[in-house]
Amino acid sequence: MDKIKNWIVKKPDLSFAILLAICVYSYFAFTNDFFATQRTGYAIMERFAVLGLVGLALTLCIIAGEIDLSIGSNAALAAVIVVRFTDSLGAVTALLLAISVSTLIGAIQGYFIAYLRVRAIVLTVGTLMLLRGVALFAAEEKTVMLTDFRVPDFISMKVLTFFSPASLLVIAMFIVVGLFMSFTRYGREIYAIGGARKEATAAGIDIKRPMIIVFAISGLCAGLGGCIIGLRSGTAQALGLQYLLLAGTVAAFIGGVSILGGKGGVFGAAIGTLTVNFLNTGLVFNVTPAFMIQLYLGILLMIVIMFQTGSRLFEDSQRRRQLLSDVDLRRLDLLIRKQKYQKPP
């Protein structure tokens, strides 16, 4: 029991995220008879497969103190490539091709961000447009479609009642990235350049390597997410998947990242994504139109932002007060000393 209490005190953001996830789940479970069933669990895990990847990608970027706006375009490009080439090259080759293209794009972005010393939002807003153009090119401005539907059947096949090959792959990915972030030097470097970039540079970290790694993982996640969407539905559009950015950002922020960087983790990303998924699925159960879901997501993000900004302002004022009182104490100390040494007249 004490252990749990310590853990909560040590990680308030994460425990808040878990509490929020439980609240959302139990709200829908109590108000809807069909929510807490095996089939819904499977549906939630299927959503998790895509959104989890995007949430993971954005979490890593925000930990590094940057944000990747081109994630939707990258995913759309991967979806177009995988759907277009599955028939001619076979699913596995097409998948590898799409994922390597998107990873390479991510790595190139990361390199240029570090080399040009621009903020990621500046460069990625350009690549957002550029990749849309490339995707339109690759799709020849049409909606590309699969003809062979064995692949969609395979990747959404039920395994162990809750999972499908797609979601199992994503869970494995989460575990690998989580281990990478916490137990390797490269992962710690990513935290370092996010939380304290100047100090990290002063300590001898070359900013290029962590930046390339972060954006390569981000591209990999986006590409894999796009491939899963494309293969599952059997179609892909070059201008689609714009909604991923908002949903992924909400997931990352609920998972406890800070916009200043250096905070948060892979486990938080998973919890944040699950919360968004519970909300999404529950609202769909209650026959909510798609734009209302966007509205709720927007409200959720605004609340989280207000909470973070408010807590930062509060912390700042506390620190200032502490500083002032320290100064006061010292001044008092000096006064007392002076009086001691002054001889009475």
Add this chain to the structure above:
Amino acid sequence: MSNISSYFSSKIDSLADNYSALVLGLVVLFFAVFIFGMVTAPNFLTYFNLKTIVRDAALVGIMAIGLTFVTLSGNFFLLSLKETAALAIIAFATSMSAGYGFEISFLFTIVIAMLTGSAQGVLIGLGGNPIVVTLGAAGLLYGLGAYWSDNLVVSFRRPHGAEWLGTGSFLGLPNITIAFILIAIAAELTLRFTNFGRQVYLIGANRAAGRATGHENFGMAIKTCTIASVCAAFVAIAFSAQVSSAQVNYFSSEFGSSGDMTIMVIATVMVGGNSIMGGYGSTIRSSLGAVFISSVDNMMVLHGFNSGPRVLAVGLMIVFSIMVFALVRRGSRSQE
């Protein structure tokens, strides 16, 4: 392992250093291709086509002028422009179809835009990241617009009081073009000759110096976000006056050459040559950027290109502008 990686990274670095010359060369090449295409495109250099280009540039250009204030003041950009426009177009059309007349509908829409803009400005001014705040606001505003209109088309009957703005013309120029030119001049004069304009540059160029001289970003963020939102609302009104109807997704799908109006506006600001970090640039640059993008687009249409290459061209222009800026700035300004 580390030897190999350092070897490769130094190799890539020397390659990239040579690239700075290459990038500049590519920009020159791009302009050469542009001029070649301009001369060879059928009917490109006619008065009628030039009018079309400026008219096409007007809607994106007005939004870009508004956004330039935000960018110059160092608050990057707003991702909620098209959603603000979506809410505004619904507000305007609903009010017009209820029979309130042009003036009242116009004021009503502008007031709504001011409210949404200043609300975002408060959050940004308090220290929220502009991108994340406006990303959330985008979802919120779009949802509100869709909820208000039930996701249906709101139309109002001709003749109505707004026709002069949408389809009228003065001295052979469409009124929307004239509005674009007037707004561009007014914005430039504001930036150059008023206290407010100089404060925008000060806070954008050096936030610490701004704070030290008593110009906090809090008020500036509110003011600039309000300006950007009002410009977006004005574009929405002009567009709605033109088609006499409104739907919440008018600005989201297939507007112009690319899929996304907001990104198009940001592209315009960047291609015009404004520093995205703030403090350097002008609204005239953004207006010229809008005309430039529109003329490239027009030229490619006349040459018979599909939307893919056109979007690609705009994307390349943005990335080039970022690279040229970063390379020119290198060494002259310390890293942030």
